Amino acid sequence: MLKIRQPTTEPHASRRAFLTGAAAAAGALVIGFRLDLGGARAAGGLDPASVKAQPNAFVRIGADDTVTVIVKHLDMGQGNTTGLATILADELDADWSRVRTEFAPADAALYGNLLMGPVQGTGGSTAIANSWVQLRKAGAAAREMLVAAAAFDWRVPAGQITVENGVVRHGPTNRQARFGELAASAARMPVPQEPRLKDPSQWRMIGQRVPRLDSAAKTDGSAVYSLDIRRPNQVTAVVAHPPRFGATVKSFDDGAARRVAGVLDVVAISTGVAVIARDTWAAMKGREALAVTWDESAAERRSSDAILAEYREKAKDPGLVASERGDAAGALKGAAKVLEAEFSFPYLAHAAMEPLNATIERAGDGSYDVYAGCQLQTIEQAVIAATLGVTADKVRLHTQWAGGSFGRRATPGADYLAEAATIVKATGAKAPVHLVWTREDDMAGGYYRPTVYHKVRAGLDARGGIVGWQHVMVGKSIMIGSPFEAMLVKNGIDGTTVEGASDTPYALPAYRFEVHNGREGVPVLWWRSVGHTHTAHAMEVMIDELAHAADVDPVAYRLSLLGNAPRLAGALKLAAEKAGWGKASPEKGRGLGVAAHQSFGSYVGMVADVTAGAGSVKVNRIVAAVDIGVAVNPDIVRAQVEGAVGFALSAVLRNRVTLKDGVVQEKNFDAYEPTRMSEMPVVEVHIVPSETAPTGIGEPGVPVLAPAIANAVFAATGQRLRALPLDLAGLKGV
Amino acid sequence: MLKLTVNGATHEVDADPDMPLLWVLRDRLDKTGTKYGCGIAQCGACTVHLDGQPARACQTRIGDVGTAEVTTIEGVSGRVAEAVRGAWRKLDVVQCGYCQSGQIMSAIGLLAANPKPSDADIDGAMDGNICRCGTYQRIRAAIHEAARTLA
Numbered sequence: 098m099l100k101i102r103q104p105t106t107e108p109h110a111s112r113r114a115f116l117t118g119a120a121a122a123a124g125a126l127v128i129g130f131r132l133d134l135g136g137a138r139a140a141g142g143l144d145p146a147s148v149k150a151q152p153n154a155f156v157r158i159g160a161d162d163t164v165t166v167i168v169k170h171l172d173m174g175q176g177n178t179t180g181l182a183t184i185l186a187d188e189l190d191a192d193w194s195r196v197r198t199e200f201a202p203a204d205a206a207l208y209g210n211l212l213m214g215p216v217q218g219t220g221g222s223t224a225i226a227n228s229w230v231q232l233r234k235a236g237a238a239a240r241e242m243l244v245a246a247a248a249f250d251w252r253v254p255a256g257q258i259t260v261e262n263g264v265v266r267h268g269p270t271n272r273q274a275r276f277g278e279l280a281a282s283a284a285r286m287p288v289p290q291e292p293r294l295k296d297p298s299q300w301r302m303i304g305q306r307v308p309r310l311d312s313a314a315k316t317d318g319s320a321v322y323s324l325d326i327r328r329p330n331q332v333t334a335v336v337a338h339p340p341r342f343g344a345t346v347k348s349f350d351d352g353a354a355r356r357v358a359g360v361l362d363v364v365a366i367s368t369g370v371a372v373i374a375r376d377t378w379a380a381m382k383g384r385e386a387l388a389v390t391w392d393e394s395a396a397e398r399r400s401s402d403a404i405l406a407e408y409r410e411k412a413k414d415p416g417l418v419a420s421e422r423g424d425a426a427g428a429l430k431g432a433a434k435v436l437e438a439e440f441s442f443p444y445l446a447h448a449a450m451e452p453l454n455a456t457i458e459r460a461g462d463g464s465y466d467v468y469a470g471c472q473l474q475t476i477e478q479a480v481i482a483a484t485l486g487v488t489a490d491k492v493r494l495h496t497q498w499a500g501g502s503f504g505r506r507a508t509p510g511a512d513y514l515a516e517a518a519t520i521v522k523a524t525g526a527k528a529p530v531h532l533v534w535t536r537e538d539d540m541a542g543g544y545y546r547p548t549v550y551h552k553v554r555a556g557l558d559a560r561g562g563i564v565g566w567q568h569v570m571v572g573k574s575i576m577i578g579s580p581f582e583a584m585l586v587k588n589g590i591d592g593t594t595v596e597g598a599s600d601t602p603y604a605l606p607a608y609r610f611e612v613h614n615g616r617e618g619v620p621v622l623w624w625r626s627v628g629h630t631h632t633a634h635a636m637e638v639m640i641d642e643l644a645h646a647a648d649v650d651p652v653a654y655r656l657s658l659l660g661n662a663p664r665l666a667g668a669l670k671l672a673a674e675k676a677g678w679g680k681a682s683p684e685k686g687r688g689l690g691v692a693a694h695q696s697f698g699s700y701v702g703m704v705a706d707v708t709a710g711a712g713s714v715k716v717n718r719i720v721a722a723v724d725i726g727v728a729v730n731p732d733i734v735r736a737q738v739e740g741a742v743g744f745a746l747s748a749v750l751r752n753r754v755t756l757k758d759g760v761v762q763e764k765n766f767d768a769y770e771p772t773r774m775s776e777m778p779v780v781e782v783h784i785v786p787s788e789t790a791p792t793g794i795g796e797p798g799v800p801v802l803a804p805a806i807a808n809a810v811f812a813a814t815g816q817r818l819r820a821l822p823l824d825l826a827g828l829k830g831v
Numbered sequence: 832m833l834k835l836t837v838n839g840a841t842h843e844v845d846a847d848p849d850m851p852l853l854w855v856l857r858d859r860l861d862k863t864g865t866k867y868g869c870g871i872a873q874c875g876a877c878t879v880h881l882d883g884q885p886a887r888a889c890q891t892r893i894g895d896v897g898t899a900e901v902t903t904i905e906g907v908s909g910r911v912a913e914a915v916r917g918a919w920r921k922l923d924v925v926q927c928g929y930c931q932s933g934q935i936m937s938a939i940g941l942l943a944a945n946p947k948p949s950d951a952d953i954d955g956a957m958d959g960n961i962c963r964c965g966t967y968q969r970i971r972a973a974i975h976e977a978a979r980t981l982a
Contacts (some may be wrong), residue, residue: 128867137936173927174926174927174928175923175926178927182855200940202869224926308920308923309923309925311925312919312923312924312925312926313920314928315925315928315931316861316916316920316924316925316928316931317864317904317905318863318864318903318904318918318937319864319905320866320928321863322866324863324867325863325867327861328977333858350845358847364941374853375858376858376859377854377857378850378854378858426964428917441865448963449927449929449963450868450874450876450927450929450930450961450963450964451866451929452867452868453867453928458913480893497911498927498928499927500866500928500929500930501927501929501963503963512972513924516938535870536869536870538873549960579854630965660952664972732923733923736923736926736966736969739965739966739968739969740964740965740966741969742965743962743964743965743968744963744964744965744968746965764872765869765870765871765873766868766869766871766873767871770873771961771963772965773958773967774953774954774957774958774960774967774970774971775954775958777965777967777971779968780968824860
């Protein structure tokens with residue numbers, strides 16, 4: 098049997114705690130929405146490996162042989178629909194060509210994320226990890242029910258029956274039946290609670306390349322995203338939002354807006370002024386014609402430069418101690434050599450291709466249907482219900498394909514969904530309302546990856562070994578300042594801020610990690626890999642600097658410090674080997690850089706090959722190695738790492754959201770330009786073979802890219818670029 | 832009333848001639864395969880064909896379409912289109928998929944004009960289409976794959 102290990106829970110702990118608390122808070126603060134927090138599930142029954150088989154919740158077999166797998170997560174591009182269906186279909190021995198998927202309704206009891214407490218949601222690279230045993234058991238139970246039905250119908254021993262590719266067969270009597278023929282009688286069989294799971298040697302789909310289930314619909318225009326929802330008599334709403342965070346509407350003149358052809362209504366709401374029209378274009382034209390005066394008395398008016406400058410000052414003071422072992426300050430006093438470095442990071446927008454939007458429609462009985470790329474269903478349902486003044490059971494969520502998210506759709510306050518519900522309420526729910534954020538709304542709407550500052554001092558002994566490491570970071574926590582602060586932040590420290598650094602796997606004899614929480618009025622949020630987006634860069638560039646100061650090969654230096662992290666060391670070694678690490682650079686101005694980092698229970702090593710010259714960096718090739726346990730679909734795993742490189746590259750080279758006197762300056766792709774085709778390096782992804790239970794790969798490819806590139810730039814030019822995005826203008830030729 | 836030919840069918844549209852073709856397709860004709868990404872011709876999600884040539888629907892006034900045949904992802908067909916779709920599916924290019932209508936329309940435009948594009952040709956034809964999921968490596972491979980199919 099496969100040994101099922103617990104998914105590494107530590108990296109998820111902070112987020113899991115948050116989500117449990119957030120749901121409770123949504124209940125307590127908003128509407129009296131209740132979760133079964135006192136039940137066995139919350140008390141420890143959430144162990145993802147110990148769930149009972151629930152075939153009826155996760156699979157439906159039709160008389161036409163179709164096998165419909167119910168997907169409890171949002172698919173924003175990660176391919177989890179295919180991966181989740183694969184897990185179930187393999188145990189079921191289904192015919193893959195008959196497998197379909199359907200997004201689950203909001204139902205925390207049935208469809209909660211087992212790594213997030215009793216909350217249905219997608220994030221933290223947990224979709225496959227939390228569903229692994231649950232879906233295997235569901236598939237295996239359904240298979241046993243089909244076998245039991247055949248044994249009963251044919252009056253033969255169940256042990257003589259085999260199942261393959263959607264066909265149930267009894268060899269000795271040469272009888273067989275397709276799933277569809279047995280579905281009705283199988284449904285009457287008792288549900289086995291602990292069905293027998295396959296040995297890995299019996300897997301036919303897990304670990305193989307299985308074609309994605311969404312490729313056809315996403316290549317002929319038929320895939321429906323929430324922006325494509327068209328309900329009868331639907332109207333479109335576009336909202337004029339304030340130019341500065343924290344401002345509110347003082348007064349407005351909608352005379353000209355109402356004269357725009359197609360504009361139906363204009364209403365002031367808590368987040369701005371909504372223009373409701375027959376179509377998107379009319380709503381946008383109507384918004385342009387509005388004259389709004391804003392009350393900016395409570396607005397954030399600082400520039401992002403000023404905020405970062407304040408952070409730099411703040412880092413000089415003692416902060417909250419997030420992690421400490423040994424006496425780092427004392428060790429540095431006795432060090433043969435001390436290196437100091439600072440790292441700064443800008444605000445980043447998620448900038449998913451599909452701007453935020455949602456449709457809400459009131460049904461005849463006063464309940465509501467919501468169509469959106471739902472990512473935190475339990476909380477979204479609660480917030481929408483509270484806004485509309487109904488109980489949560491009166492709000493049905495219809496999760497759609499999402500045109501990206503990268504974290505943005507999972508907002509603790511369900512911001513854009515609350516706005517849609519507010520408009521529905523303000524207009525008396527007369528017609529289905531489709532709230533559409535334009536690209537500019539999406540980009541300037543906040544909920545950014547926080548701007549962050551790190552300052553590191555590390556000391557070496559005479560032989561180049563690290564004796565001590567002092568680390569101070571300043572950044573706005575995602576949770577502090579939210580209604581959940583009291584519940585979720587321990588001693589002022591938000592785990593999503595410090596993850597990846599306070600828990601470094603490097604064997605540092607003396608280590609002190611302090612954090613200061615920024616308090617600016619700019620809403621911040623998780624952005625694909627959350628705290629690791631900055632902690633991995635600071636740690637991995639610093640380690641590289643120390644290796645060079647010690648005159649030791651950067652891969653060997655890391656390995657010498659990773660004795661307690663064998664899986665990370667393994668991924669690092671594989672990446673280095675596949676990248677041809679150690680060979681001399683083929684040309685001047687070209688070099689290799691390395692980084693290794695663990696996040697969300699997954700381990701990634703990466704080597705970047707770059708050509709750097711005056712004012713420019715071209716990334717030629719990226720070689721990555723990942724250890725994520727069982728790779729359910731290796732091709733999708735590779736795609737996620739390729740995509741992580743494409744996604745994060747523009748944040749390494751140029752992306753930043755800046756504020757001038759509180760006003761966001763980058764509002765569209767001209768000023769905040771994602772990676773383009775001509776910049777995309779060749780990406781090679783190698784997967785460490787493993788039979789350990791799977792973790793996730795949606796996020797872990799991101800953190801290593803920036804430090805691998807920055808370290809390669811150093812190898813190519815001898816110049817250290819520490820801030821992100823890289824200061825290309827300051828890069829001299831070689 | 833403006834007459835518009837979309838995927839071979841003629842439609843009468845009562846709209847301001849300044850209205851972008853993108854919103855006419857999506858909100859008046861319910862052809863939602865063509866996507867809105869930026870509204871300023873920076874991302875290519877709205878790429879359609881006008882008389883077979885790739886064009887950004889968000890920057891095309893319907894008053895300027897005239898008698899040009901509009902083709903969208905839902906209606907594009909023929910040997911090149913099938914080769915491109917087939918390659919996209921064979922290599923599982925898509926992730927979120929939102930940009931892929933535009934990517935495919937640009938790729939069909941490229942291969943119709945240049946059946947054996949080099950990497951530089953691909954950069955030139957595809958640089959206007961943003962994929963935030965970063966599927967570029969597979970898009971490039973799929974264009975080469977489609978070119979092999981067409982050879």
